[in-house]
Amino acid sequence: MAKSALSRVLTAAAASLPLLAAQAAPAAAARATPAAAVPIAQRGPATAPAASPALSDVLPAPVQVSPDAGATFRLGPLTVIRTQPGSPAARAVGDQLARDLRPATGYPLPVLPVAARRVPSISLLLGANDSRLGSEGYRLSVTRSAVTIRANNPAGLFAGSQTLRQLLPVDIDSPAVVRRSWTVPGGSILDYPRFAYRGAMLDEARHFHTPDEIKAYVDEISRFKVNHLHLHLSDDQGWRIQIDSWPKLTAVSGGAGTGVDGEGPGFLTKAQYKDIVAYAAKRYVTIVPEIDMPGHVNAAQVAYPELTCDGVAPPPRTDTEVGYSSLCIGSETTYRFVEDVIRELAAMTPGPYLHIGGDEAHATPEADYVAFQQRVLPLVAEYGKTAYGWNEITKAPASATAVAQYWDTATTNPTVAAAVTRGTKVVMSPANKAYLDMKYDPSTPLGLDWAAYIEVRDAYGWDPATRVTGVGENAILGVEAPLWSETLRSLDDIEFMAFPRLPAIAELGWSPASTHDWASFSARLGAYGPRWTLQGVNFYPSPQINWG
Ligand code: ACM
Numbered sequence: 001m002a003k004s005a006l007s008r009v010l011t012a013a014a015a016s017l018p019l020l021a022a023q024a025a026p027a028a029a030a031r032a033t034p035a036a037a038v039p040i041a042q043r044g045p046a047t048a049p050a051a052s053p054a055l056s057d058v059l060p061a062p063v064q065v066s067p068d069a070g071a072t073f074r075l076g077p078l079t080v081i082r083t084q085p086g087s088p089a090a091r092a093v094g095d096q097l098a099r100d101l102r103p104a105t106g107y108p109l110p111v112l113p114v115a116a117r118r119v120p121s122i123s124l125l126l127g128a129n130d131s132r133l134g135s136e137g138y139r140l141s142v143t144r145s146a147v148t149i150r151a152n153n154p155a156g157l158f159a160g161s162q163t164l165r166q167l168l169p170v171d172i173d174s175p176a177v178v179r180r181s182w183t184v185p186g187g188s189i190l191d192y193p194r195f196a197y198r199g200a201m202l203d204e205a206r207h208f209h210t211p212d213e214i215k216a217y218v219d220e221i222s223r224f225k226v227n228h229l230h231l232h233l234s235d236d237q238g239w240r241i242q243i244d245s246w247p248k249l250t251a252v253s254g255g256a257g258t259g260v261d262g263e264g265p266g267f268l269t270k271a272q273y274k275d276i277v278a279y280a281a282k283r284y285v286t287i288v289p290e291i292d293m294p295g296h297v298n299a300a301q302v303a304y305p306e307l308t309c310d311g312v313a314p315p316p317r318t319d320t321e322v323g324y325s326s327l328c329i330g331s332e333t334t335y336r337f338v339e340d341v342i343r344e345l346a347a348m349t350p351g352p353y354l355h356i357g358g359d360e361a362h363a364t365p366e367a368d369y370v371a372f373q374q375r376v377l378p379l380v381a382e383y384g385k386t387a388y389g390w391n392e393i394t395k396a397p398a399s400a401t402a403v404a405q406y407w408d409t410a411t412t413n414p415t416v417a418a419a420v421t422r423g424t425k426v427v428m429s430p431a432n433k434a435y436l437d438m439k440y441d442p443s444t445p446l447g448l449d450w451a452a453y454i455e456v457r458d459a460y461g462w463d464p465a466t467r468v469t470g471v472g473e474n475a476i477l478g479v480e481a482p483l484w485s486e487t488l489r490s491l492d493d494i495e496f497m498a499f500p501r502l503p504a505i506a507e508l509g510w511s512p513a514s515t516h517d518w519a520s521f522s523a524r525l526g527a528y529g530p531r532w533t534l535q536g537v538n539f540y541p542s543p544q545i546n547w548g
Helices: 004-022 026-032 087-103 154-167 211-222 248-253 270-282 298-303 332-347 366-382 393-397 397-401 414-422 458-460 491-498 502-508 517-537
Strands: 065-066 071-076 082-083 121-125 139-141 146-148 183-184 187-191 198-202 227-232 286-290 353-355 386-390 401-406 426-428 474-485
Touching: 082 087, 087 121, 087 154, 121 154, 139 154, 146 154, 154 187, 187 286, 198 211, 198 502, 211 227, 211 270, 211 426, 211 491, 211 502, 227 474, 248 298, 270 286, 332 353, 366 386, 366 393, 366 397, 386 393, 386 397, 393 397, 393 401, 393 414, 397 414, 401 414, 458 502, 458 517, 474 491, 474 502, 491 502
Parallel strands: 082 121, 121 146, 198 227, 198 474, 227 286, 286 353, 353 386, 386 401, 401 426, 426 474
Antiparallel strands: 065 187, 071 183, 139 146, 139 187
């Protein structure tokens, strides 16, 4: 992209510099030019300044916020972004922040290793040397002359940068230059996550979403400090990731008509997948690939009939039934297939997790299911990854070293609770709270309703650590908001279901339980709505929220 877009922005910035310089920080202006001497007409078309955020107006809620009403920072045409000398990763976060802030401000915002004294600066510095911050936390301080974000790791600088974006006026999300003053409220923030894993999931199998749509979703979720994107890459209808050793998976089951209702084609080549991984990594989002097995495999069996027990290819399916397909558990061909897929997927995935599905295997007898998982869960570890699966994997003792994704709607599940005592870690995605494909109410035009109607308050109104008996804070790796695509085709559809509920799940994952408060959350969410409008994000304007 960025070359021509960036040069347009820089040209606009240069054209407006003299004018904008006259609006620089009032103290400087008062020294150089009496404020009254700047004719109002030169200020350009006035936009009514939207209310500036308070220091606490951040989604998800920070750990600790200490406002200082006497210290407002003003981002101006001379502001520089300074990043930790010698750290390419800090520099990359600074470059990204500059790209995010240039379109609306029109300012050049150079990214430098040092800043001259008295130049207003935004500093992204490592070496915070504060164990409370962990690997993703940050401290942010705002004075009249500087914004300083300090962290132990670049991931914390990225998290702090997302906070800073929300502390600027809503207009910062305008894709075009807005002439106004750009203030950041004074004070300091201390912030770090409650849980290490905050995830979102996209279903690529039922309807394929393109690399650009996936990247747009990465941009949108990373603003809320969501740090994993789980891609559901295979199901009964389609197979959506290139596997060289079994090429018909995509040649046949990634082809035309393999989406629900005969939509398609679509699959990710390895090059596209790696490009998405790299794009997401720049936004501190780790891609988690899922190949669902031993059920949800009809598309694989259409391409390779030897994956069935009778060797006969089943018909392709584009309906939304579940639970009818199974790999042939007693066949060695099955394990050659599974190992090839795991090996290739592990090789193209730098992140630690490899998700092997395991849900709704109703066509697999229970003993076979356990035997399959006893063999396959350790295989994931052999290829250097942590096995991850839907909560049914806890039926197999080998899940002790795995991560189980809790999608059950019940608040007790003795199998999962027993696995937790053996060491299994849990990601909480209860379908009646965290599934973003559930309708908001009966009138929602998209989505399903088998688990619940989930309005924003329902998505926010639970605690991951008290939801399921025997699955407490220490057992929980984090939370994830899955989005299944039976009814979703476009990015507009994705956004309509994800927003505004995704920030609710993100806050449950990031913010301390002590900050949990519907009145606060709903007010912050309402104030965020105009940002989505400026970004062109198609959010659902829930009547539960007073949109700012
Ligand atoms: C699921 O919703 N079948 C994990």
